[in-house]
Amino acid sequence: MSAIVPWESDPIRPAEPRPLRISVDGAPVEGLRGQSIAGVLLARGETAWRTTVAGRRRGVFCGIGVCFECVATVNGESDVRLCLRRVQDGDVVETRDDTAQDDTVEDRS
Amino acid sequence: MRHVLVIGAGPAGLAAALAASDAGASVTLLDAGDGLGGQYWRHLPPQRPSRRESRLHHGWAAFERLQGRIGRADAIEVLTEAQVWAIETADAVTAQVLLGPTDAAGREARALTADAIVLAPGAHDRTLPFPGWHLPGVFSAGAAQALAKGERIAVGRRAVVAGAGPFLLPVAQSLTAAGATVLGVFEAARPRALARGWLPKPWKLLGTAHKGRELAGYLAHHLAHRVPYRPGRAVVEARGDGRVEEVVIARLDADWAPVPGTERTLAADAVCVSHGFTPRLELPIAAGCEIGPDRFVRVDPDQRTSVEGVYAAGEITGIGGVDAALVEGRIAGHRAAGGDRSAMGSAPRRARAAAELTRRIEAAHGIRPGWTSWLRDDTVVCRCEEVPYGRLRAVAAATEQRSLRSVKLTTRAGLGICQARMCGRTVESLIGADPSSGADTSDRRPLAAPVRLGDLAGLPTAPDGA
Ligand SMILES: Cc1cc2nc3c(=O)[nH]c(=O)nc-3n(C[C@H](O)[C@H](O)[C@H](O)COP(=O)(O)OP(=O)(O)OC[C@H]3O[C@@H](n4cnc5c(N)ncnc54)[C@H](O)[C@@H]3O)c2cc1C
Numbered sequence: 001m002s003a004i005v006p007w008e009s010d011p012i013r014p015a016e017p018r019p020l021r022i023s024v025d026g027a028p029v030e031g032l033r034g035q036s037i038a039g040v041l042l043a044r045g046e047t048a049w050r051t052t053v054a055g056r057r058r059g060v061f062c063g064i065g066v067c068f069e070c071v072a073t074v075n076g077e078s079d080v081r082l083c084l085r086r087v088q089d090g091d092v093v094e095t096r097d098d099t100a101q102d103d104t105v106e107d108r109s
Numbered sequence: 110m111r112h113v114l115v116i117g118a119g120p121a122g123l124a125a126a127l128a129a130s131d132a133g134a135s136v137t138l139l140d141a142g143d144g145l146g147g148q149y150w151r152h153l154p155p156q157r158p159s160r161r162e163s164r165l166h167h168g169w170a171a172f173e174r175l176q177g178r179i180g181r182a183d184a185i186e187v188l189t190e191a192q193v194w195a196i197e198t199a200d201a202v203t204a205q206v207l208l209g210p211t212d213a214a215g216r217e218a219r220a221l222t223a224d225a226i227v228l229a230p231g232a233h234d235r236t237l238p239f240p241g242w243h244l245p246g247v248f249s250a251g252a253a254q255a256l257a258k259g260e261r262i263a264v265g266r267r268a269v270v271a272g273a274g275p276f277l278l279p280v281a282q283s284l285t286a287a288g289a290t291v292l293g294v295f296e297a298a299r300p301r302a303l304a305r306g307w308l309p310k311p312w313k314l315l316g317t318a319h320k321g322r323e324l325a326g327y328l329a330h331h332l333a334h335r336v337p338y339r340p341g342r343a344v345v346e347a348r349g350d351g352r353v354e355e356v357v358i359a360r361l362d363a364d365w366a367p368v369p370g371t372e373r374t375l376a377a378d379a380v381c382v383s384h385g386f387t388p389r390l391e392l393p394i395a396a397g398c399e400i401g402p403d404r405f406v407r408v409d410p411d412q413r414t415s416v417e418g419v420y421a422a423g424e425i426t427g428i429g430g431v432d433a434a435l436v437e438g439r440i441a442g443h444r445a446a447g448g449d450r451s452a453m454g455s456a457p458r459r460a461r462a463a464a465e466l467t468r469r470i471e472a473a474h475g476i477r478p479g480w481t482s483w484l485r486d487d488t489v490v491c492r493c494e495e496v497p498y499g500r501l502r503a504v505a506a507a508t509e510q511r512s513l514r515s516v517k518l519t520t521r522a523g524l525g526i527c528q529a530r531m532c533g534r535t536v537e538s539l540i541g542a543d544p545s546s547g548a549d550t551s552d553r554r555p556l557a558a559p560v561r562l563g564d565l566a567g568l569p570t571a572p573d574g575a
Binding site for chain 2: 014033034059061062064080086
């Protein structure tokens, strides 16, 4: 499980982080100012938030905006790379489920 | 006054901007991210200040000096959150830029022209596919590094670092420093290859002695933290119910084919894998720059590309690490500004030493063909379109196709949202495509970054100031 270094014990001696709140698929989620949205989710131990056509779960893979696996809808705008997008208080994030319906799915294996 | 545009604010771009301004040019330095430093000096944003962030970095003082001097230089304009999505070199050099938060709609569009441009967009990890690499919990090694430095996130509690190259060492260190237990660093190259690449004629590396100290530091750190470094081994499978729960490690032969019977299993919740780096070639290709047979931007000793007024520096010209990026950036910026060659001091000599490091990394850690024998028919190759190896192979065999373009169209491999950035070179090698012509290569893509149709409609047609 992914986790954030607790700021009190981080040897780089950070200032006390300032919290903020966003919503993810309608649920309130706490984050810290200065995190990326992917960082907010990973800090909570969430490593996957998108579902592919074949029903596989995905989250961050490359971490620097080249793989596009971490995309979600942010404030109504689709396909935002969460690893690059700095979180803002009140952001509304909707994750994506592209799972194909059984009767239309082509054989993908 | 000459105006120089520098794209990318990693080590290469920072050094280029400063050198260009020192040589008397006015400079615009652009980066898609919201801070300076690139991948090497990726750091926490100003909203998360800390007193001893230098502990996470090498050469942090050098970065602070560069950043400070750039901030104080009147002739350098810094634009962050500035995504360059196209370059035109027909008349003047023009960069098309979107300014604003990543992937937001309605960002401000600008067309920036300059007398000369320095391209320094860097590289991204290359990860070879293996069974189970699509599971959550598998990351590129660069992702683990970027998240540890830029977010203070450990991607897992029990992590395995694997792949090839000296980069695996700092990744393992960052992971332990973020609280993860690193079960081992599994390097595909065998000890003989490592010795062949790194040991002969060590004096040739003297110009990069600082890198040697950095690598020695990692090894000392890993000894102290009991992180085993195991050459000649690879992660050949990740397993788990919906996420990584265990990984299979196997010994490799000299060609990187797993040796049957040597598999062992480790319980792990994160696997961080990188087999080298792929240069970000979209912008140089769009600018018309010649790409060499090694698939890096071809430059002369002045870092000039084949296109008038276009210079290149850093990882797009070869994977040589931070020292190479810095010295190449200095040369590129200085020459782009019209600076005199005789005023470059020790830079050319240091550039040659850095090039030596590049050659050694490739000799010791370059990808060997045997890796394909750890693939299975159901191993996902193209992550976006979820194309399995078996389908790719069957299509290539049935149609006797070696053309990347037609295999892409038949299988959809490489046609997904990442535009073949992740799997392109892998697909090429699996179907036996020949990318050397430059036409049938996965490096070519129309836009350097996604642009929303609505934003395209509102773009300016004339460059700023025209
Ligand atoms: C994720 C990652 C982490 C790494 N960490 C380390 C490490 O800890 N230690 C180490 O020795 N090496 C590391 N490396 C290797 C690293 O690439 C080099 O050490 C060094 O950073 C290369 O410098 P550069 O200036 O060539 O490119 P980079 O440092 O990659 O800088 C390129 C910059 O260009 C920007 N850019 C790219 N395209 C565009 C565009 N179209 N528009 C606007 N801006 C753009 C990027 O945002 C980036 O900031 C890492 C590589 C990666 C991919």
